[in-house]
Amino acid sequence: MPSESSEAAQEIIECRDVHKWFGSFHVLRGVNLTIRKGEVVVICGPSGSGKSTFIRTINRLEEHQKGTIVVDGIELTHDLRNIHAVQREIGMVFQQFNLFPHLKVIDNVTLAPIWVRRWSKDRALKTAEELLKRVGIPEQAQKYPGQLSGGQQQRLAIARALAMQPKIMLFDEPTSALDPEMIKEVLDVMVELARSGITMIVVTHEMGFAKQVADRIYFFDDGNIVEHNTPEEFFRNPREERTKKFLSQILTH
Amino acid sequence: MGDQTEVLMPPRVEVGVLGWLKKNLFSPWYNALLTVVSVGFVVFVGRVILLWVFRSARWEVVTTNLKVFMIGRYPAAEAWRVLVSLGVVVLLAGLTWAFRKAKDSPIRRWLVLAWIVSFPVIGILLRGFGEDNPFLPKVSAEVWSGLLLTLVLAIVGIVASFPLGVLLALGRRSRLPVVKVLCTIYIEAIRGVPLISVLFMSQLMLPLFLPPQIRLATVMRALTGITLFSAAYTAENIRGGLAAVPIGQYEAAQAVGLNKALMMILVILPQALRNVIPAIVGQFISLFKDTTLVVIVGLLELLGIAKAVTGQRQFIGLHQEVYFFVAVLFFICCYLMSHGSRRLEKALGVGER
Amino acid sequence: MGTSGSETSKVPFWRDIRVLRVLAQIVFLMVVVAGILWAISNYRQRGLIFSYSFLDEEASFDMAEGIEFSPTDSYARAFLVGVINTIRVAAIGIVLATLLGLITGISRLSRNWLVSKIATVYIEIIRNTPLLVQLFFLYFAVIMKLPKLSEAVVMPGPAYLSNRGIVVPWPRLAEAFNLWWPFLVAAVAAAVALIVIRRRSQERIGRPSIRGFWVFACLILIPLAGWLIVPGDPLRLDIPELVRKSGGVLKVEGGVSFSSEFTALLVGLVIYTGAYIAEVVRAGIQSVVKGQTEAARAQGFTSGQITRLIVLPQALRVIIPPLISQYLNLTKNSSLAIAIGFLDLYAVSQTMLNQSGRVVEVFFMIMGSYLAISLTISLIMNIVNKRMQIVER
Secondary structure (H helix, E strand, O other): OOOOOOOOEEEEEEEEEEEEOOOEEHHHHHEEEEEEEEEEEEEEOOOOOOOOHHHHHHHOOOOOOOEEEOOOOOOOEEHHHHHHHHHEEEEEEOOOOOOOOOHHHHHHHHHHHHHOOOOHHHHHHHHHHHHHHHOOOHHHHHOHHOOOOHHHHHHHHHHHHOOOOEEEEEEOOOOOOOOOOHHHHHHHHHHHHOOOOEEEEEEEOOOHHHHHHHEEEEEEEEEEEEEEOOOHHHHEEEHHHHHHHHHHOOOOO | OOOOOOOOOOOOOHHHHHHHHHHHHHHOOHHHHHHHHHHHHHHHHHHHHHHHHHHHOOOOHHHHHHHHHEEEOOHHHHHHHHHHHHHHHHHHHHHHHHHOOOOOOOOHHHHHHHHHHHHHHHHHHHHHHOOOOOOOOOHHHHHHHEEHHHHHHHHHHHHHHHHHHHHHHHHHOOOOOOHHHHHHHHHHOOOOHHHHHHHHHOOOOOOOOOOOOOOOOHHHHHHHHHHHHHHHHHHHHHHHHHOOOOOOHHHHHHHOOOOHHHHHHHHHHHHHHHHHHHHHHHHHHHHHHHHHHHHOOOOOOOOHHHHHOOOOOOOOOOOOHHHHHHHHHHEEEEEEEHHHHHHHHHHHHHOOO | OOOOOOOOOOOOOOHHHHHHHHHHHHHHHHHHHHHHHHHHHHHOOOOOOOOOHHHHOOOOOOOOOOOOOOOOHHHHHHHHOOOOHHHHHHHHHHHHHHHHHHHHHHHHHHOHHHHHHHHHHHHHHHHOOOOHHHHHHHHHHHHOOOOHHHHHEOOOOEEEEEEEEEEEEEEEEEEHHHHHHHHHHHHHHHHHHHHHHHHHHHHOOOOOOOOOHHHHHHHHHHHHHHHHOOOOOEEEEEEEEEEEEOOEEEEOOOOOOEEEEHHHHHHHHHHHHHHHHHHHHHHHHHHOHHHHHHHHHHHHHHHHHHHHHHHHHHHHHHHHHHHHHHHHHHHHHHHHHHOOOOOHHHHEEEEEEEOOOOOOHHHHHHHHHHHHHHHHHHHHHHHHHHHOOOOOO
């Protein structure tokens, strides 16, 4: 877990006063957030709190209407070049996997590197094979996503995102759609990823994972961050009422 | 109990042929009445038809004109070119079917290339060069008629309308209001009017809006009309396919860095088109039947030639035989195509995924 | 809605996503407009003009079909006659095709194997053969082969079938009608009143308090009573008869006649569209989950009640949208009239165009008419459709 290393770790994501409306519904209400390079951040909160919408504004799957978002020194504006640059540097793993069903497992991983980073087919294949090994499904390379189990599919999704060698990985409730017996295999991959030093933002309810590898936990409610802390402090001494209420609801088992 | 249990058979009347007859034809009393009436109806109609087909119909009009039905006024001496073209198509189709399971083989890429190349090749083969060319004398498209013309119109029509249909479908779903409105207007306007009026437009109106120097052959004008018409319907089919692609695919493609164009080509369209292949085949079958309408603008495809045949001096007025034959031909072709389409649907449904 | 950046540099417009969106549309529009202008300039180059003044000129052709028309009438009136002919054939065709389709669709699902097979054969033959081939066959090979008027086939009525068409008896208004029509109005009023009472009671107590039978009874008994009461006959049957005119020409007088072209077109359209409607009906009925009928039967509903109260409403919901499609197809297909000589709006337009040379103007008239008719049918059916929709969660 990267802590204060030799130099001050630089900020890689900076969000200031971010607002977003869906029609007249104010879903993000002035979010302020700073994430340093290599940090592993967990965002939790009740459904409808806007946490998914928030991480989607970071890679421009949703457009924020007010405030600034700076990713790795690039500000997210209406500038097409900026948007594409940011999207190349961020990898995302979805709750519903969203794998490309018409492509083989290996092709799912090589698609973006070949067409976006313009790698040669050999280089892309080599990287893809390594990644499949890293997430634990090297033998599935020639199959189609539909033939894999849920846990394997999500691990493939992680490999696909990693293929672009992103600086930041976003996870939108990666285990919520999985059967319980498959959650562990995906979390294991995510833990290994966290320990490898990549910057991660994970929206999840899996508090065990948070305790294990998170540097900070953010509690999101009603369109904004209510409180944030290190995992130990967060679970031991929640400050706000809402946080206490939320924790009591999800920690009953 | 004894070890010899008596097996009771169901009553004679309930099983076997008798049982089937009873259940399906006679069980409630009104069914029996219906059966009797239906049998009478079938016998009456069947007798009339069979008597006509085998006794009073004069089939010479069909047998002597068989070549005319097939290739119309295409010169008989050059008929071998039509046969060769047909052979090429059959060969390619056979190869495609044989290799349908081999997903990775390089053969598939060659096959696609072969299909694409076959179009201009067959076109040149059928049309030929100048009048004095010894091998392939010119047979202008004006002269192509009969079933040959039907096939040319249908196949070229569906192939040409496809890219236009894709563009229209994408345009109709665009978030840019101007594009969306214009595409919608086109699609709805075309779908609201009969094909005959679109043919009329391309036949008579289109030439008026082109520069005075350009003159389009009649076949080209008809093809334009057919293409413009079919594109609107194809667009609606493809739009349905696009709507069936989950929004998560768009998000995943964007998240992994693909721009709009790449996203469409590599991720969205392949999935959308796979969904609509059965509908596209259905569209082709409809188009195949609709080619008969070019009769009204003066082109002699199969039906037109048939009508001309009834004007032949020795066969005047033999409408029944001629149109019956044409109907049977169309029926066989369309039924086989529908059948193939249903099997295709099954294969796609069970396929990979 | 722009991002309020603190020290943002100006986004160059050629990379600004909002600008690009607007720009793309402007370019697209300009291309389309440019194309249209180019086309119009070609048109002008050929020395052609665009004007609808020709509509007032004399048509100088006659029309044997439709309402009153003479060659000295204007083109505009000729077009009107054509439109009316199209509407005639389409309206009657839609009604008959729906009937045929309903019967055939239900037959297809019959438990009687023979009936089901006959329906299937009919549907398959019709759907796999082009409409134009069927029309040609009907017109040239059937209707035209009917005997001459002098040897016309006489059907009970009497109705005369010949190669000139069909003539059937038709009721016409007679003297006593003035005294009788109040009974008609009263019958309709009574029926409507009963329907309203039924509906109200249905809402209050769950079933109509008056049997539906009485609604029909009103519609039939009241006018019947009126007929008996009023002196004379309000309606008289106009019976066609063959009359030999001066010069030896045989004509039919009386009744109402349908030309052979109209008959061929109508029968062809009805048979063709009926097959497609049959499939729509079949799909609709089959879409009602089997469990529903079983559950209903278990509850003790009779077969008739099951069909009326459970199957039909749900099936109709599925049937109506594709049914609209078929009605529109029938209307559009009526344009094939030109192939067999029936003077519908398309055929009339062609003649107008040949004579006046005004291609573009006539084309717009054709398109406009068909679009208007299509829109009307769609609108009416959409209202019906909305009322049928089941309210879902």
